[in-house]
Amino acid sequence: KAGVTQTPRYLIKTRGQQVTLSCSPISGHRSVSWYQQTPGQGLQFLFEYFSETQRNKGNFPGRFSGRQFSNSRSEMNVSTLELGDSALYLCASSLNAANNEQFFGPGTRLTVL
């Protein structure tokens, strides 16, 4: 069974640009969550999607947005990039909406110059 996949694995952008990251969950999993990991703040929850609906949102500005498609694949978008958005963005999938084990992808390393 294939694991969680994330594309691209690495990205370099400049301030002010926007970026879209993609996550494909484990086959059959319907919940996708996104996390940001930085050396200073650690792992922080961005948002969770289940059945194409955002169920939870973390404490991030509106520049961070996401969506989920009918095949459970998810994308997150960051607009007007800032230097502080440089981070490892991790996607996690779980079977459904009810407190299951979460499985993480390899992450997308975003560098903002």
Place this chain on the structure above:
Amino acid sequence: KQEVTQIPAALSVPEGENLVLNCSFTDSAIYNLQWFRQDPGKGLTSLLLIQSSQREQTSGRLNASLDKSSGRSTLYIAASQPGDSATYLCAVLGAAGNKLTFGGGTRVLVKP
């Protein structure tokens, strides 16, 4: 607001020694607790999941305990090996859906 703490932040042990990693959380109203391993620059690998109704979970050389009432979990790794060198993270799942709250991690170095 749930807060998760892992102490120590870093640990160095000689090969063969048992590892004891600690995790504490402030709100005992959790659904489960997961332990993860992260190698440098990589994603998270799930090691053990303990449901709130369980006291411990075991997988090979790994054993994790959970004391929900005191807000503590401990991960034991028996007979450590250099390949166990990594950062270990604990995370709790609260009431708000599949939102994990993570500790800061313990960076482990096992010296040959």
